[in-house]
Amino acid sequence: MRVFVTGASGWIGSALVPELIGAGHQVLALARSDASAAAVSAAGAEVLRGDLADLDALRAGATDADGVVHLAFGHDFARFAAAIDTDGHAVEAIGAALEGSGKPLVIASGTPAVPGSVASEHDQSAPGSPAAGREATARVTVALADRGVRSCVVRLPRSVHGDGDRHGFIARMIGISRAGGVAGYVGDGTSRWPAVHVLDAAHLFRLALEQAPAGSVLHAVGDEGVPIREIAEVIGRHLNLPTGSVPAEDFAFLGRILAVDQPASSTLTRELFGWRPTRPGLIEDLDKGHYFA
Numbered sequence: 001m002r003v004f005v006t007g008a009s010g011w012i013g014s015a016l017v018p019e020l021i022g023a024g025h026q027v028l029a030l031a032r033s034d035a036s037a038a039a040v041s042a043a044g045a046e047v048l049r050g051d052l053a054d055l056d057a058l059r060a061g062a063t064d065a066d067g068v069v070h071l072a073f074g075h076d077f078a079r080f081a082a083a084i085d086t087d088g089h090a091v092e093a094i095g096a097a098l099e100g101s102g103k104p105l106v107i108a109s110g111t112p113a114v115p116g117s118v119a120s121e122h123d124q125s126a127p128g129s130p131a132a133g134r135e136a137t138a139r140v141t142v143a144l145a146d147r148g149v150r151s152c153v154v155r156l157p158r159s160v161h162g163d164g165d166r167h168g169f170i171a172r173m174i175g176i177s178r179a180g181g182v183a184g185y186v187g188d189g190t191s192r193w194p195a196v197h198v199l200d201a202a203h204l205f206r207l208a209l210e211q212a213p214a215g216s217v218l219h220a221v222g223d224e225g226v227p228i229r230e231i232a233e234v235i236g237r238h239l240n241l242p243t244g245s246v247p248a249e250d251f252a253f254l255g256r257i258l259a260v261d262q263p264a265s266s267t268l269t270r271e272l273f274g275w276r277p278t279r280p281g282l283i284e285d286l287d288k289g290h291y292f293a
Contacts, residue, residue: 002026003209004061006052006090007071008045009036011168012108012160015202016069017043023206028065030057030072052086055093062097067104067150067209070094080133088137095141100148106208109138111155111194111219113262118224121155121217121268138217145215152212155219157194157264158257159226160201161282163290169193169254170282174235174291176251183236184246189229191261196222197279207273218269222277225263234283238292 003020007013008029017027021044029040032051041047050057052072062068070091074083091107098105112125112135119125124135144151159170177183201220208218229243236243248255269275280288 001066001209002028002064004028004030004048004065004068005045005071006030006058006069007073008043009039010071011165012156012198012201012205013071014039014043014164015162015198016071016205017045019199019202019206020209021045028061030061052090055089058090058093059097062094065103068094068098068106069205069209070105070107073108084133084137087134088140091137091141095144095147095149095151098144098149102148102150104150104152104209104212105141105144106152106154106205106212107138107141109134109153109155111157111221111262111264113260115261119262119264121219121266142215142217150212150214152208152214152216152218154205154208155217155264156201157196157221157223158262159193159195159282160198160220161195161285162198162279163288165198165291169257170231170286170291172254173231173251174239176254177232177235177239177241180246180250181241182246183232183239183241183243184250185228185232185243186248186251186255186259187245189227189232189245191228191259192225192263193228193231194221194224194262194264195226195282196220196277197281197285200277200279204269204273204275207275211273216272218272219264219266220269221264221266222279223281224265225261226282228258230283231286234286238286238289
């Protein structure tokens, strides 16, 4: 299969491209910079120059492919609403190019936060919760199933971890801990985050591309819910810092996310595909030490 991938040089994309090529697929990768183009080319992908605002490039890439995996997203949290808007227009452009073709479109979204319960693939986030902003785009993607697109949403947990992660939430927590001199958590630290290793996530994206029924919603969840206090304790141990509760404001935008209990399961996803995460869980991965090198 010839697969058009956006975000191919990003954290998950850099794991997905070799996953796809190793399974015999060809990759056409969107690249907005010379550095991104060099990275995806070195990984064995063909380069299409453009970015998420270049709707003509997105339509061309989708038309020239047998399927699309859309991973790119603007992670400037000071402009989160604008990033969601850009993402929505990008999905609409790709969907229009694929309409009536029966080709797969797999997009990344986030696992929902459902107060008082472990979120399943059938749930949606409560209004105003951290993951709610991207759900409108996910709903548009699911609806493309009625327009002849084999659409699928893969929801990612708060931590997609692994060796090489430099910009994810865990890396940000570590940076804030270093700067503040304390490995902190919000409140009593019992709020939980779901997590998955980046290589397990990449494997699920490939399975979704190859097999997912139209209109599917999947969860790339390895750890159902890791208490934030446990994460902070590992960070404190590796950085030789005290661990304690700190004001949410000390984490800037991340404080609100840390304060929300948002465990999620992947039971239905595992039953559908036989997907089984095999890489280390979050705490084990942190204890390997690569985040602190």
